[in-house]
Amino acid sequence: MSSTSGSSGLEQMYQQVIMDHARLPHGRGLVDLDLPASGESHQVNTTCGDEIRLRVGLDGDRISSLSWEGQGCSISQASVSVLHELVEGERLAEADRTMDAFRELMQSKGEPLDDDKEDLLGDATAFVGVGKYPARIKCAMLGWMAFKDAVIQARKDES
């Protein structure tokens, strides 16, 4: 996929993967957890009032559960859905790397990342078009910020 000039920014942004995730998001519905370490975070996008509540359960250094609820635009909904797909079941270290790559993608102004990072990101590479719209980066990051914070809470829980 090249950094558009043929296709409009709009089509580059709302790729089919994103539309699909937005329509049928994964991981939606908070899961009751009975784990030694769990954490929750509530994030609000103050420009539009969108919110996400996200819960993680840790099993050692593995993310054994990630669920969420909330409302928002297709970008924020699809993004947290993809996040669920990418990190549930993964080790924290791996999730951190994925998150770094996603943040980098958001800062790339619409340019694709190198292959290694794209491999890490999987479906999330579809968000490349968002990086061209500073106002929408917040939407795409909302779930990821909640995830980061929930992990911090879970670790507090652990100690």
Place this chain on the structure above:
Amino acid sequence: MSSTSGSSGLEQMYQQVIMDHARLPHGRGLVDLDLPASGESHQVNTTCGDEIRLRVGLDGDRISSLSWEGQGCSISQASVSVLHELVEGERLAEADRTMDAFRELMQSKGEPLDDDKEDLLGDATAFVGVGKYPARIKCAMLGWMAFKDAVIQARKDES
């Protein structure tokens, strides 16, 4: 006297009469009054902190006493001194006309008034140059404002 172009604005402003009145002002020092109608006013020029306290005593419709104290620039001091000269002993109606003429002079942007008004103003015509400097009109008017207000007070006293 023509509205300068030869002489500088500065010389037109600080005419000898003004310098003389500023150096040896008339009516300075508040006079104790024992009259049926007397009034006092305190005015402050807020841009520079100059102040004048002015007292009038009325004898019917005649200004039988006008005295003042205060500090300020040569324009404000000379102006209140000339005011004393012009209106002490005059009837109120005459003083009103003089004051109107003086106000008109201040608004004239440095142009002399017609002969009738100049006659009324006497020494006060020397202030013609002040009208070119909006910031100084306040200085020249300070004593006159105090006079106007003191008369109002005195009339309240009367009734």
Place this chain on the structure above:
Amino acid sequence: MLLPDLRDDFPLLARTVRNGKPLVYLDSGATSQKPRVVLDAEREFYELHNAAVQRGAHLLAEEATALFEGARADVATLVGASQDEIVWAENATAALNLVASGIGNASAGIGGAEAERFRIGPGDEICVTETEHHANLVPWQALATRTGATLRWIPVDDDGRMVLDSLESHVNERTKVLAFTHVSNITGLISPVAALVARAKAVGALTVLDGCQSVPHLPVDVAALDVDFMALSAHKMLGPTGIGALYGRKELLDALPPSIFGGGAVKTVTMEETSWLEAPMRFEAGTQPVAQAIGMGAAARYLMEIGMDRVEAHEREIATILRGGVAEIPGVRLLGPVGDADSRDVIAIAAVAVDGVHTHDVGQVLDDAGVAVRVGHHCGQPLHRRFGLTGSTRASAHVYTTPDDARAFVEALATVPAFFGVRA
């Protein structure tokens, strides 16, 4: 169109956006574009006359003061006030806060005997409405917290119209302030000012009008409206950012204590205490936004040269296209009254909710088409909540808006449901 070549006065309108598309600017409710005369007025001030006003005695200071006070007179003329009833403020928000904080300060013992008439406390009431912009709600909430007074509000119906059935209970003998907007920035509805003012007067409450969305679009005369205070913003009426104004009845302004304290607003200062100047100076502490005031004055003159009657007529023409067009798109909900778009009680604003599509996504499609609109809650969370929404997509016009602009919005909006695969 208002004037065929009026658009040429606005340099920004010549811009192109995404992929070279011509700009369709429909975000004037947030901030308007500026005609060249406004930009020139500011620039000329800086290049020829810049100096501190009301203080200096040198030539530049005199010139700057004359321009600054002349601008005040122009703004006063626009709204039917006298010159010393216009106080400069950073924006309308600051103007509204000036009143609320002034009352708060009076209630805290600042301002002496003359300020006593403004004191409020527990048992007293402040009344607003459910349609207020946050700028005319949050300052009153804070005042209530500060003083112990109770905040009440007049509700709105499903169309966003104020419900006046219980006006006598909402505005009663305990009510000290009634603050309300002249025109809603979401529904575009013009408020029933006469009824509200009459009731406030009957109970002796102060009236505070938010004129942000009326002054730029309609003829407004504070004397005829008979309100005590009115706030307005320059940047919404073709003027610069960084400046707005408060109208206030002179005798009220002279008694209200300031809430920003500093130089230029004071008569005598000792280490122990301070006495204030008269209005408007008592409220203009510090170095004033001089260039901006001059720019706002130029904007007021520009509007008066067009004529506010003609501005209003143009407004109605655009409102009809915008609101009428939107109302016909299946799956799109128009906030505010539907079907009387050409009536006399709305300005050219159309805020919409597209079923099943988030306002950010709607805005993205419009942006891609070169149509600049506002998305989100437009600083009106309570009204959106009343409508069961968190946000909407708002198109708003000004003198330079053409019928084609309005149609471009309607057309681009009509493509949204299909783009996101939702069908009405």
Place this chain on the structure above:
Amino acid sequence: MLLPDLRDDFPLLARTVRNGKPLVYLDSGATSQKPRVVLDAEREFYELHNAAVQRGAHLLAEEATALFEGARADVATLVGASQDEIVWAENATAALNLVASGIGNASAGIGGAEAERFRIGPGDEICVTETEHHANLVPWQALATRTGATLRWIPVDDDGRMVLDSLESHVNERTKVLAFTHVSNITGLISPVAALVARAKAVGALTVLDGCQSVPHLPVDVAALDVDFMALSAHKMLGPTGIGALYGRKELLDALPPSIFGGGAVKTVTMEETSWLEAPMRFEAGTQPVAQAIGMGAAARYLMEIGMDRVEAHEREIATILRGGVAEIPGVRLLGPVGDADSRDVIAIAAVAVDGVHTHDVGQVLDDAGVAVRVGHHCGQPLHRRFGLTGSTRASAHVYTTPDDARAFVEALATVPAFFGVRA
């Protein structure tokens, strides 16, 4: 001269005044002139990018937001702060009031638990100094009135230097705030910041620095100064009118309640209550002075390109001519220290009193000679009273001031006693 052709950057300096005389502008302490890059930055914003910031999702809004926040970063860099520690305010007066009113609001129960650290009341003390500009005195008087706290002040000696002998009693365990100026706008003296900050820290008092006259003329680094808050004005540092800034430590800014309430500053608003955003947004309610912020950013960059070290060196050169020259005129009294004009503790300001001649009359003679200076009390009534005066005549410089400008002032001033017939 700083840079030989730097004056060409300032269009206004080419003006002539009274009878075609070239302008000698020595009123920069009141407000400075603006370089073309500042005017261009504002104009370009209006002509190409004007839109509401931080709200819209369209292209113009994105561009405007980037410019606006970029300007904040530039101002932060100039004073050694981080970007989110810079709050825009209408001017320095507004910035100082923001702190004082925030503390007042915290004391009135606004701002919840996080604001409790700011609460003050009877028994607490606020300390200022006798050399303060009204902008850094009157807000604290009002705060004392509002809260019942006591206002105290550090006196100055005959040279206008703060007397620190009793610092331990003036700033003590009851002191909650110590507010003082970095540089006096009358004597030009640089304050003993380190000693004052050390004492405030020892007793746990907040420090509020008035940076109005330091930031435009000297290298200033808030981290090195270690103050909690600092106020500055754009219009004194070659920037536009209508904008200034408050620096505040981030953790303090995030806890201080706002004092201007409205849109853009709030997270969630219901009719009943409101939660605020983090700093700086919580303090920037309403539509921001966007063009002005961008202009202030351009001014900060312009100063940094010259280099504040070079600005300071130039300042000392002009100070020596101004103050040294004045000190030699018989019958003229120079306020502040005399004889060490070239030492490191004054900037290029010379306020003088001419024996037997009122400051208005002095100013008139200078104006006639084309020399623009400030007359009056310069918003420092207490300090003038301390000197036994009601006013003075002040010359003040900036980067564009030439040695010839300074000499023109000295020469014109020397003619004053003779003109009014007073002789030393």
